[in-house]
Amino acid sequence: xxxxxRPHYDELLPAYALGALDAGELAELEGHLSAGCPECELQLAxxxxxxxxxxxxxxxxxxxxxxxxxxxxxxRRSARRRLPGLGVAAALLLLAGAIGLIVSLERRIDRLGAxxxxxxxxxxxxxxxxxxxxSEVAQARRALGVxxxxxVRSVTLAGLPPAPGSSGRAWLDPSSGRAxxxxxxxxxxxxxxxxxxxxITGGRxxxxxxxxxxxxxxxxxEVGPVAAGEKIEAxxxxxxxxxxxxxxxxxxxxxx
Amino acid sequence: MNRxxxxxxxxxxxxxxxxxxxxxxxxxxxxxxxxxxxxxMVGDRAEAEEVLQDTFLQVWRQAGRFVPxxxxxxxxxxxxxxxxxxxxxxxxxxxxxxxxTAWREAGSGAGEDAAHGASRLEADxxxxxxxxxxxxxxxxxxxxxELAFFEGLTHSAIAERLDAPLGTIKSRLSLGMSKLxxxxxx
Numbered sequence: 001x002x003x004x005x006r007p008h009y010d011e012l013l014p015a016y017a018l019g020a021l022d023a024g025e026l027a028e029l030e031g032h033l034s035a036g037c038p039e040c041e042l043q044l045a046x047x048x049x050x051x052x053x054x055x056x057x058x059x060x061x062x063x064x065x066x067x068x069x070x071x072x073x074x075x076r077r078s079a080r081r082r083l084p085g086l087g088v089a090a091a092l093l094l095l096a097g098a099i100g101l102i103v104s105l106e107r108r109i110d111r112l113g114a115x116x117x118x119x120x121x122x123x124x125x126x127x128x129x130x131x132x133x134x135s136e137v138a139q140a141r142r143a144l145g146v147x148x149x150x151x152v153r154s155v156t157l158a159g160l161p162p163a164p165g166s167s168g169r170a171w172l173d174p175s176s177g178r179a180x181x182x183x184x185x186x187x188x189x190x191x192x193x194x195x196x197x198x199x200i201t202g203g204r205x206x207x208x209x210x211x212x213x214x215x216x217x218x219x220x221x222e223v224g225p226v227a228a229g230e231k232i233e234a235x236x237x238x239x240x241x242x243x244x245x246x247x248x249x250x251x252x253x254x255x256x
Numbered sequence: 257m258n259r260x261x262x263x264x265x266x267x268x269x270x271x272x273x274x275x276x277x278x279x280x281x282x283x284x285x286x287x288x289x290x291x292x293x294x295x296x297m298v299g300d301r302a303e304a305e306e307v308l309q310d311t312f313l314q315v316w317r318q319a320g321r322f323v324p325x326x327x328x329x330x331x332x333x334x335x336x337x338x339x340x341x342x343x344x345x346x347x348x349x350x351x352x353x354x355x356x357t358a359w360r361e362a363g364s365g366a367g368e369d370a371a372h373g374a375s376r377l378e379a380d381x382x383x384x385x386x387x388x389x390x391x392x393x394x395x396x397x398x399x400x401x402e403l404a405f406f407e408g409l410t411h412s413a414i415a416e417r418l419d420a421p422l423g424t425i426k427s428r429l430s431l432g433m434s435k436l437x438x439x440x441x442x
Contacts, residue, residue, distance in 0.1 A: 011430060014429065014430055014434070014437075015404070015411065015426070015433075018404040018405055018433070019339075019404065019408060019410075020404035020409065020410050020411055020414070020429060021411065022410045022411050022412050025411075046437060046441055047437065048327050049331070049440070049441060050433060050436050050440055050441065051405065052327075052328075052330065052331045052334055053382070053386045053436065053440045054386065054401065054402075054406075054436075055289055055292075056289065056382045056383040056385075056386040057386045057387050057390050058289070058293050058295075058296050059383075060288035060289045060291070060292040060383075061292045061301075061304075062291075063287045063288060063291050064305065067305045068283070068284075068287070070309060071283060071308075071309050071312050071313065072279070072280050072283065074309075074313055075276045075279050075280075075312075075313065075316045076276045078316070078317070079274045079275070079276040079279075
């Protein structure tokens with residue numbers, strides 16, 4: 001956009017350089033100047049120089065030492081603050097932000113630590129359950145192994161008067177001597193007593209283990225190799241003191 | 257551009273980078289002249305020194321914004337100083353404590369500039385030249401110019417002060433400035 005330079009503006013320039021233009025003419029000239037007028041800029045430079053020359057018509061006044069010291073000290077103070085990047089306020093804000101971040105991170109670490117402890121606990125519980133399940137599976141396999149053996153023999157035990165509603169079944173694998181025994185309907189015993197299983201071979205009773213019944217009166221018992229090779233003549237269950245006895249002492253409840 | 261202006265431009269550049277030693281140099285070179293003008297304008301030494309402080313600190317803070325095309329550092333300084341002084345004058349409208357006579361007497365003997373050797377000579381020469389040219393102006397032209405420069409009055413305010421028509425004042429100002437320009441820029 002080219003400006004219309006007119007002599008009218010030339011006339012305003014000297015007063016403008018002195019700061020003597022009234023509001024109306026000032027606005028007019030400044031509008032013209034802001035649009036960019038090289039002619040005016042050129043003229044204005046010398047008018048300004050002239051106006052400035054008036055400063056030299058005054059006798060200089062030496063500044064008092066106090067004022068000089070104040071000014072230079074104020075500048076020196078703000079010079080130290082002229083560091084690239086941060087002012088004090090900005091640095092403090094950043095510091096506050098960093099502290100806030102650290103606090104929140106520490107909280108997170110605590111939470112994560114607590115979570116980790118819980119997870120470790122749950123893992124231990126799960127491991128225990130797994131071990132128990134594996135043990136049950138192994139036990140069931142062994143029982144099946146007995147029952148599925150080629151020469152498996154099964155013996156039914158009948159309940160005797162002390163436990164009339166009860167019964168038992170023994171599955172024996174003669175070649176390995178391993179057996180599995182199931183009891184049904186036996187009454188629970190006080191803690192001072194236990195059921196004990198016997199096998200009778202050669203007329204003598206051999207302990208095949210102790211067991212307790214569950215709430216329904218059922219029990220199962222794995223019997224390790226017992227009297228392998230020898231003929232088992234009979235099976236019996238007696239009530240014995242807790243921990244069992246080397247020979248039967250209590251009343252017989254099952255026999256077969 | 258004379259040597260002093262070159263030096264001033266160098267100082268401005270250094271000041272923009274935070275160099276307070278360059279600022280001290282600029283201060284020492286120009287503070288006396290500025291204080292002289294300010295004292296003449298506001299009439300009170302303490303107040304003049306206040307305005308001086310504010311002006312120089314503004315120049316220090318805004319050194320990075322100085323644009324050489326708009327004029328020399330010295331004229332920027334003077335413009336800022338005068339601007340502040342005019343604000344003060346306008347805010348105490350009624351009273352004008354112009355101890356003009358007292359200043360002229362006080363200044364005559366103690367005109368030692370704190371500036372550096374070479375530019376002191378330049379300042380003295382320039383100073384006597386300006387005073388001479390001003391003295392050569394018709395008094396009504398000089399009066400109009402001085403009222404504009406030292407009291408920050410606009411055309412209409414000068415017209416009111418001197419009880420003269422506006423058009424007359426405008427032409428007195430214009431003629432006086434033209435004469436000064438011819439004399440001072442030749």
